[in-house]
Amino acid sequence: MNTAAEIELPENDTAVLTVRDLVVRYDMDEASIHAVNGVTFDLAPRETYAIVGESGCGKSTVALSLLGLTPIVGGEIVLDSARLTEMGRAEMARVRGHKIAMIFQEPMTSLNPVLTVGYQLIEAIRLHTSMGKRAAREHAAKMLGRVGMSDAERRLRQYPHELSGGMRQRVMIAMALSCNPAVLVADEPTTALDVTVQAQILALIDQLREEFGTAVVLITHDIGVVAETANRIAVMYAGRIVEEAPTAALFADPRHPYTRGLLASVPRVDRVPDGQPMPTMEGSAPSMRQLPEGCPFRARCSHSTEKCETDPPVRVGEGRMVRCWLYE
Numbered sequence: 001m002n003t004a005a006e007i008e009l010p011e012n013d014t015a016v017l018t019v020r021d022l023v024v025r026y027d028m029d030e031a032s033i034h035a036v037n038g039v040t041f042d043l044a045p046r047e048t049y050a051i052v053g054e055s056g057c058g059k060s061t062v063a064l065s066l067l068g069l070t071p072i073v074g075g076e077i078v079l080d081s082a083r084l085t086e087m088g089r090a091e092m093a094r095v096r097g098h099k100i101a102m103i104f105q106e107p108m109t110s111l112n113p114v115l116t117v118g119y120q121l122i123e124a125i126r127l128h129t130s131m132g133k134r135a136a137r138e139h140a141a142k143m144l145g146r147v148g149m150s151d152a153e154r155r156l157r158q159y160p161h162e163l164s165g166g167m168r169q170r171v172m173i174a175m176a177l178s179c180n181p182a183v184l185v186a187d188e189p190t191t192a193l194d195v196t197v198q199a200q201i202l203a204l205i206d207q208l209r210e211e212f213g214t215a216v217v218l219i220t221h222d223i224g225v226v227a228e229t230a231n232r233i234a235v236m237y238a239g240r241i242v243e244e245a246p247t248a249a250l251f252a253d254p255r256h257p258y259t260r261g262l263l264a265s266v267p268r269v270d271r272v273p274d275g276q277p278m279p280t281m282e283g284s285a286p287s288m289r290q291l292p293e294g295c296p297f298r299a300r301c302s303h304s305t306e307k308c309e310t311d312p313p314v315r316v317g318e319g320r321m322v323r324c325w326l327y328e
């Protein structure tokens with residue numbers, strides 16, 4: 001298992017992926033949804049960077065933006081020196097699956113139920129490589145072995161519904177890594193799975209990250225899930241990163257009031273006395289259709305003052321970032 005200390009925090013020129021001031025809006029008939037409002041981060045080679053936050057804060061939109069699948073209206077995404085945000089559709093389609101790949105929460109929605117696992121895996125490999133059918137089949141079987149699936153030849157002939165949820169997610173991971181991408185984006189990869197299988201899939205992603213030298217962007221609503229595998233954590237609220245820190249530092253010394261609230265609501269056997277209800281955060285996130293001026297967390301924040309009606313300053317130092325008036 002890696003720890004935050006093992007990986008150097010990225011300098012701009014060493015980052016495998018750089019995201020700067022990303023802005024994404026979904027224009028609906030009656031309103032515009034401000035899903036991502038200026039997200040900036042760097043991803044170091046072989047790093048696991050987690051993005052956490054509650055439902056609707058824009059995590060999946062960031063993930064999909066990295067694959068060129070959202071209406072980006074501002075900012076820049078650079079992958080391995082290539083400016084993704086300036087690419088046309090055809091060029092982006094070549095990058096997707098080849099240099100950057102994604103796995104989703106529910107593999108059944110990404111796998112075609114009427115095609116065998118082998119057919120889908122072989123097609124994905126052939127789409128991005130010059131391999132012939134036989135070589136692609138051999139590579140597919142090898143990939144299934146690498147994601148811990150025994151009897152690969154039989155697995156290739158099976159249909160997705162014949163596999164368990166955990167096995168389907170392994171197939172998706174095999175497919176995502178089959179072209180050895182520089183970055184793997186995992187959007188809630190374990191949310192639909194049983195707890196024991198969740199741990200296995202997270203361990204597998206971590207092991208393959210090491211073996212393949214892939215950097216991982218791990219999206220989750222559950223900060224407890226990333227405690228052991230992420231090198232750094234970004235906490236998102238209302239379309240922005242409000243705090244970013246190495247994992248151990250974030251857990252030991254959470255600075256943004258929202259991060260503190262999130263951590264207080266993670267179950268811990270050493271903290272909650274028997275019979276006491278878990279602390280929960282009061283209130284709910286603002287509508288992404290109409291974000292308030294200033295800090296979007298201020299209505300729920302016990303530290304809020306008049307200052308919070310204007311945009312909070314960003315404080316950077318010691319390898320971490322916080323966006324809050326408390327650290328002016």
Ligand SMILES: Nc1ncnc2c1ncn2[C@@H]1O[C@H](COP(=O)(O)OP(=O)(O)OP(=O)(O)O)[C@@H](O)[C@H]1O
Binds near residue numbers: 056221
């Ligand atoms: N295709 C879309 N069209 C319109 N609005 C969208 C679309 N996708 C997401 N949204 C809206 O954008 C905002 C951010 O959604 P997003 O799915 O990125 O958040 P999330 O943090 O990943 O939440 P969840 O975990 O529930 O998916 C939400 O208000 C959501 O309703």
